[in-house]
């Protein structure tokens with residue numbers, strides 16, 4: 001079947017700078033896809049190429065099987081919402097939303113009806129005559145969203161639309177965006193560097209690193225099965241411990257950890273040679289902490305204990321260099337009486353850990 005949106009080997013160079021190396025991705029109709037990655041990883045450039053603000057140096061983009069690269073930006077019928085409020089300051093909210101409809105030659109009556117529908121969609125009924133300057137940042141972004149969706153574009157691009165808002169407002173609007181996505185079934189491509197935002201909003205996430213996509217998957221897939229150390233660090237919390245490979249088979253590794261503890265059958269990523277130094281990744285919420293000595297567990301020393309509301313964060317040290325954090329639910333029995341400097345034993349299910357080549 002022809003994919004809805006097909007980004008094929010897109011590359012973008014600015015003179016000697018390669019902003020996007022090779023981005024390859026298909027998106028289904030109605031999907032919420034997020035580009036997640038650090039600053040400079042090529043997310044915005046990829047989005048601008050989709051929008052038609054930039055031409056790729058090579059590669060193609062197909063919508064319903066047809067290239068869009070020879071269609072100018074304003075004819076691509078792609079909605080856009082950006083970081084800074086891009087409303088027309090001299091127009092009322094109603095006229096801002098009406099603008100793309102006027103450009104498309106809609107009748108006055110259908111524009112009036114559509115503006116009413118869009119204000120209801122973003123829950124801003126009654127704001128029609130306000131100027132953007134008379135509204136909060138969050139309200140302005142909702143107007144921008146209403147304007148972008150007014151002519152019912154099949155695709156909506158959003159580039160860090162909430163980054164100028166404070167945390168509470170951001171979360172409120174994330175919830176609104178999710179609801180609007182479900183109600184309109186528009187296909188959304190969303191750029192952010194905030195993993196929590198990506199996890200909250202997306203059907204799938206494409207993790208960008210240095211101009212390529214490292215991995216694409218649902219938030220749960222990326223968390224449980226990161227294929228690279230970069231993805232493991234970017235989604236969820238993680239700590240890394242040096243380890244030595246004993247043997248590897250069927251994508252699993254048997255390793256020796258500090259204190260000569262051996263653990264068998266940990267998912268292995270990348271090619272590894274026996275005896276080579278590797279990194280073991282552990283998630284703080286997947287580690288068991290015990291005060292009783294256990295020969296199969298890692299010996300650690302408590303460095304710090306932090307109360308974080310519904311859970312407790314125990315920072316421990318294994319040997320000289322490695323710090324491993326453990327997150328325990330509030331009231332967990334292992335925490336009572338725990339203090340800095342105490343010896344503890346850490347253990348984990350091999351399925352929840354990962355071994356990466358250095």
Ligand SMILES: Nc1ncnc2c1ncn2[C@@H]1O[C@H](COP(=O)(O)OP(=O)(O)OP(=O)(O)O)[C@@H](O)[C@H]1O
Nearest residue numbers: 014017018019038039040041042043044045046193
């Ligand atoms: N017009 C340009 N000329 C030269 N280099 C550019 C241009 N636009 C982007 N770049 C470079 O391309 C790389 C990717 O930039 P891009 O804006 O796509 O990254 P990003 O992941 O969206 O980051 P951010 O979250 O900071 O916007 C960066 O190194 C950037 O400096």
